[in-house]
Amino acid sequence: xxxAMFQTPFMPPTRSARETFTWAVEQAVVCDxxxxxxxxxxxxxxxxxxxxxxxxxxIAAAALQTEQIRLxxxxxxxPYHHPATLAVQIAYLTQVTQGRYILGIGAGAFPEDAAxxxxxxxxxxxxxxxxxxxxxxxxxxxxxxxFEGDYWRAGYPEAQEGHPLRDVGLYNGTIEIxxxxxxxxxxSLRFAGQNGYLPLSIYSGDDFLRNHWxxxxxxxxxxxxxVDRSVHHVVRDVFIADTDKEARRWAIEGGMGKAWQEYVLxxxxxxxxxxxxxKHPGMSADDVDLDYLADNVWIVGSPETAVEKLEEAFAxxxxxxxxxxxxxxxxxxxxxxxxxIELLSREVAPKVSLPA
Numbered sequence: 001x002x003x004a005m006f007q008t009p010f011m012p013p014t015r016s017a018r019e020t021f022t023w024a025v026e027q028a029v030v031c032d033x034x035x036x037x038x039x040x041x042x043x044x045x046x047x048x049x050x051x052x053x054x055x056x057x058x059i060a061a062a063a064l065q066t067e068q069i070r071l072x073x074x075x076x077x078x079p080y081h082h083p084a085t086l087a088v089q090i091a092y093l094t095q096v097t098q099g100r101y102i103l104g105i106g107a108g109a110f111p112e113d114a115a116x117x118x119x120x121x122x123x124x125x126x127x128x129x130x131x132x133x134x135x136x137x138x139x140x141x142x143x144x145x146x147f148e149g150d151y152w153r154a155g156y157p158e159a160q161e162g163h164p165l166r167d168v169g170l171y172n173g174t175i176e177i178x179x180x181x182x183x184x185x186x187x188s189l190r191f192a193g194q195n196g197y198l199p200l201s202i203y204s205g206d207d208f209l210r211n212h213w214x215x216x217x218x219x220x221x222x223x224x225x226x227v228d229r230s231v232h233h234v235v236r237d238v239f240i241a242d243t244d245k246e247a248r249r250w251a252i253e254g255g256m257g258k259a260w261q262e263y264v265l266x267x268x269x270x271x272x273x274x275x276x277x278x279k280h281p282g283m284s285a286d287d288v289d290l291d292y293l294a295d296n297v298w299i300v301g302s303p304e305t306a307v308e309k310l311e312e313a314f315a316x317x318x319x320x321x322x323x324x325x326x327x328x329x330x331x332x333x334x335x336x337x338x339x340x341i342e343l344l345s346r347e348v349a350p351k352v353s354l355p356a
Contacts, residue, residue: 001310001320003349004038005031005341006074006200006235007058007327010259013048015329020051021058023331028062030338032069035345037322039066040074040104046112049263056093063097071097074200075104075180078132079125080117084154087136087168094171102198103177105129107188124151126187140170178233182273184211193219193227200233200324203297204268205276209234209317229354230321237298238325240343241336244301250336251300252290255328260290299323303347310352319354 007027011020028039039062041055052058055073062071071093076086094101107125108114114122128151135154138145142165146155159165178198181189192199193216201212213232220227239256241247251257265288268274274285277297294300299309310323325344330337 001349001352001354002037002322003345004036004040004233004322004324005327006040006042006324007052008042008044008050008074009052009327009329010049010255010263011051011329012258012262013051015051015331017051019331021061023329024052024058024327025061025065026334027327028058028069028071029065030334030341032062032066034338034342036069036341038070038072038102038324040072040102040324042074043077043106044110044113045080045116047110049259056089059093059101060096063093063100066100068100070100070102072102072104072178075106075178077106077108077113079108079119079128079151080113081132082154083132083135083152084139086132087139090136090175091140091168091170094175095167097171099171101171101175103175104200105133105177105179109182126191127151129191139168140175142167142169180235181212181215182208184208185215186212189216190219192216193225194223196220196223196225198231198233200235201320202235203237204273206313206316208276209320213318213320229319232320233322233324234320235324235326237293237300238306238323238340238344239298239300239337240303240306240340240348242302244305246336247300247302247305247340248294250340251294251298254333254337255330256298256326257290259328260293303343306344306348307351310348314352314355321354323349 007024009024024041031039041052041058042050043055044050045053059071090103107129131149131151135147139156144156144158178200179188179192180200180202182202182204189199189212199216201209217227237256239247239251241250269285274288279296299306
């Protein structure tokens with residue numbers, strides 16, 4: 001299993017933009033040095049706890065301070081960008097990173113982000129994603145065209161003699177694309193399967209993970225594509241320390257626990273997601289607290305405990321290829337958190353394999 005980070009980021013609103021940006025760049029460096037394979041940065045325009053609106057800025061800064069890790073927006077919300085402009089920016093970053101780039105795309109889930117762009121509902125967003133991708137691919141081909149779609153107009157100009165156009169193509173001519181799913185029968189993961197894109201699942205229970213892979217793989221098979229579980233990325237809450245006691249304390253009393261207590265738990269309760277995480281009959285969403293999460297939902301413990309929990313999860317779901325740990329606020333005392341990243345990469349992930 002590979003290890004990666006999904007830097008949403010879950011940062012309290014009391015943190016300044018400068019603090020959040022600096023932390024995100026520094027975490028990319030830590031993840032690179034620890035041997036993580038990928039580093040994804042969220043894009044949110046209005047959310048107080050998920051507070052990076054421009055993941056490309058973090059990628060650009062991190063590109064010059066990292067060597068191996070692949071960097072990705074997680075994700076660019078295509079309905080909220082002009083696709084030709086975004087295509088040029090993406091191509092530039094593939095060149096700056098020299099190919100250490102994955103394009104995460106999404107349709108947008110928060111009504112507030114849509115309202116900011118003058119969109120009153122999200123019913124057209126998935127169609128906008130399809131049209132946006134068509135325009136971006138035509139830009140990357142660098143051939144003259146004019147396009148008038150349902151949502152955008154775009155084109156590529158003819159080069160003038162003596163005035164060449166700059167290269168807006170992708171580094172090495174290719175790009176890997178990924179989509180994230182949360183809901184059952186996720187339309188995003190179905191779209192990913194149809195088009196050969198990477199599937200990313202936000203963890204909301206083992207049943208949902210099984211459903212996500214079934215949705216993705218069925219869509220791929222309909223298009224004649226062969227896929228295996230090694231491409232599946234799963235986002236989990238992870239804290240690993242030398243002992244179970246230390247890990248539990250740092251998870252519950254640190255940035256992870258604070259974000260869940262003040263933001264994630266209320267949001268998941270309102271969306272009905274907590275019910276899908278409960279593993280004990282007779283419990284209700286109101287019974288879920290940080291202690292229950294640490295013991296039954298999060299991957300928290302020593303390396304040995306974390307391996308055991310992941311092997312149990314693989315047995316229940318069929319497994320996945322990359323675990324993506326959420327990023328949290330440990331700015332004031334980063335050493336235990338950074339140690340957790342190293343332990344996941346070096347002591348846990350290499351010991352967990354897909355079932356035969």
